[in-house]
Every structure is written in structure tokens, then in C-alpha cells.
Amino acid sequence: MEPVFxxxxxxxxxxxxTFVNRRAYTRQSDRPDPANGRxxxxxxxxxxxKDPVPxxxxxxxxxxxxxxxxxxxxxxxxxxxxxxxxIDADYEHALDDLLKLQWELRKDRVEAALERSxxxxxxxxxxxxxxxxxxxxxxxxxxxxxxxxxxxxxxxxDGIEVFPKQDEVLANEFGNALRAPLGVHxxxxxxxxxxxxxxxxxxxxxxxxxxxxxxxxxxxxFVAGLKRPEELERQTKPRRPFSIIFRPxxxxxxxxxxxxxxxxxxxxxxxxxxxxxxQGRDRSGDNLAIxxxxxxxxxxxxxxxxxxxxxxxxxxxxxxxxx
Numbered sequence: 001m002e003p004v005f006x007x008x009x010x011x012x013x014x015x016x017x018t019f020v021n022r023r024a025y026t027r028q029s030d031r032p033d034p035a036n037g038r039x040x041x042x043x044x045x046x047x048x049x050k051d052p053v054p055x056x057x058x059x060x061x062x063x064x065x066x067x068x069x070x071x072x073x074x075x076x077x078x079x080x081x082x083x084x085x086x087i088d089a090d091y092e093h094a095l096d097d098l099l100k101l102q103w104e105l106r107k108d109r110v111e112a113a114l115e116r117s118x119x120x121x122x123x124x125x126x127x128x129x130x131x132x133x134x135x136x137x138x139x140x141x142x143x144x145x146x147x148x149x150x151x152x153x154x155x156x157x158d159g160i161e162v163f164p165k166q167d168e169v170l171a172n173e174f175g176n177a178l179r180a181p182l183g184v185h186x187x188x189x190x191x192x193x194x195x196x197x198x199x200x201x202x203x204x205x206x207x208x209x210x211x212x213x214x215x216x217x218x219x220x221x222f223v224a225g226l227k228r229p230e231e232l233e234r235q236t237k238p239r240r241p242f243s244i245i246f247r248p249x250x251x252x253x254x255x256x257x258x259x260x261x262x263x264x265x266x267x268x269x270x271x272x273x274x275x276x277x278x279q280g281r282d283r284s285g286d287n288l289a290i291x292x293x294x295x296x297x298x299x300x301x302x303x304x305x306x307x308x309x310x311x312x313x314x315x316x317x318x319x320x321x322x323x
Contacts, residue, residue: 005201007064012057014205015064019072019180021083021130023054026071026177028186035278039186041071041177042314064201066184066191071177074133074164078171081130082164085140086178087123091158094120097149101160104147108222111211115181116192122178124194128213134167139222141229153262153285176260256295258313259288267292274312275304 007015026041033040044053055070062068074082089098098114098121105112105125115122125136140162144151150159165176182204184191193199197207261269268289276282282302288309291297300309310317 004066005064007061007201009057011201011205012061012064014209015182016057016060018126018205018208019084020055020060021081022073022076024052024073024174025055025059025180028069028071028179030068030186032187033278036280037187038278038280039069040278043174063180063183069183069186070180072180073175073177075166075169075175076130077169077173079130080133080168082133082136083127083130085125085127085136086163087125087140088117088161088163088178089121089123089159090117090119091150094160097147097160098123100147101143101149104143108218109212110214110218113208113211114195116195117179118185118188118192122181124181124208126208126211126213128215131214131216131219133164135219135223137162137164137167138226138228139219142223142226145229174260253310253315254295255290255298255309255313258315259290261290262286264292269295273300273302273304273309275300275308276302278312 024043027044028041029039032038045051046053059068059070063070074084074086076082087098087101089095101123102112102114110125113124113126115124141151143149144160152159152161163176163178169175179185181194182191182201191199194204194207197203259271259274262271262285263269268291270286271288271290272282272285273288276287281287287300287302287304289299289301298306298309307317
């Protein structure tokens, strides 16, 4: 059983300064899905308006205590910049690849912190001041290509994932969240610490604060003359807002508020089907097609019904009953 910490205001403020780049967040479910035992992430919403609940210092405190577990978004849509870049690897020999990347980053005088995870690890890089997400991604993609480290989604089922996963996000978008460090993973029931420091919140934050931050001038040098790989362009083309096609009044279901389109092909966006995910399927993340012209239209090509998809998202279709 993991110990419960009682972080003071200073530790909470330091954590926010280090990791929080916008007030949107996700929360890991306290109870597992009865179908597969997984703890899924969701965006908490206000009961009265259904608007997302903004991240507060109290929520961060609960995360550090171990009472809840949150996920954080890298990009601030107002600036398209991020405070940190995280490389997520959760496949066989993932730690070997992360250590290889960490060693290569040191050659550029970039100090990266290695955090354990349930099936591998996360490698975190911090910025002196928020850096352009587009340049951060280009730098890491080029580094992985040179080291022959596999990139998930580039024709491979296993490989590293780079957060932020987009070059930019629109004002009403979120991108992809990553489990916030130093909390308790609900499924594993344990904390995953950073290597290099004692296993206390203060020691961990002190260690992270001592790491050299990447400056904007350094990043510009790293990416100068680099050609953007084709798979990076495919993943990061900005998407237009969809509000114009919906009725201005009422709260009809909008699937793009619950899933993030991973790629665009033909007339559709493609992403992982939530119902398939609940059953441990669709690992390639492309079973669900969402119409670009009218995202109210969506279909799982593995045969999941809309009722199943809505149920997996926690937004079941209301059944009409007789009077």
C-alpha cells in the first residue's frame, strides 16, 4: 500500500509551476471498468453546465496525496507552446530505448528525467520558458530517427509516443493528456518515481528543479535545417473547429469532445474506437471513422454500435420510455 503524503502549499505551487501549462486536465477513474479491469481517463465536467472543470491547486494536492490521479495536457492553445516534452515508451525493451535517448540528449546538453511507468517509462525534458510544440516534436522525432528508436503510429504498433502529440491545438481542443507524475496509478496502486532522487515528493521536485532547462535559442539550433518527416506532417495538420455545424442551443452529443482524431484519411478522421478499447481491441487506433464534413456521423468498422460507443464513453443513449 502506497503511503499517503500531505504536500504543503509550496510543494503544490512548485509542482504546478513545473508541470501545469493549462487548466484543462483529465482524471483516472477510481473504479476499474468491469469489462476489462482498466482505469480509464475522462475530463471532469460541471454538473450544471457540463463544462469542463478547471484544474485547481486543490486537485493537484489530491493528486500528490494519492487520493486521485490526473492527466495533464502539454500544449497551451493560446501560445501553442509547452513547458515540457515527454517521451512515453511501454513496450518490450522500452527502457533500453529511453536510456539510449537520454544518453544522446546529454550530447546536446539536454538533461532529461527518467520516470518509471507501469510497462516501461517516461522521459521528461523541461523548458526554461515554454517552447513551440512544433519545434519540440521535430527535435525528438529527428533524434529517434537517427537512433533508430521505433515511433508508434509510423507503421508500427509499438514504439515511443511523443507528448505533445500535436504541433498545435485549437482553442476548443485539448490534444492528448499524459498521466501526471508523482501520483498513484489507480490500476497499479503505486507511485512511479523519477530515477535519481529519494522517494519523497520534496526530494523528487528538488531533483527536477536542478535539471538544466532547454532554452529557445538552443531548440532553434537543434532544429535548424531539419526537414519535417512525412509522418509528422500527417499527424499534426490542424483541424478546423466544428461548432458551426451544430445547433447553437441544446447539448447534443459531440463525439469530438470525447475522442481525439489521430489521423485524416479520405473523407474521415480516424481514431481508436472507445468500445473496442474497453474490450482491449483496436490497438492500431483506427477502427473509428468520423465524418469530416459532419462529425455527428461516426462508425466503428469493427462492428461496435453507437450504443456501445456511447456507453464506453460514459454518455449512454437515453432510451425513450412509454408514459
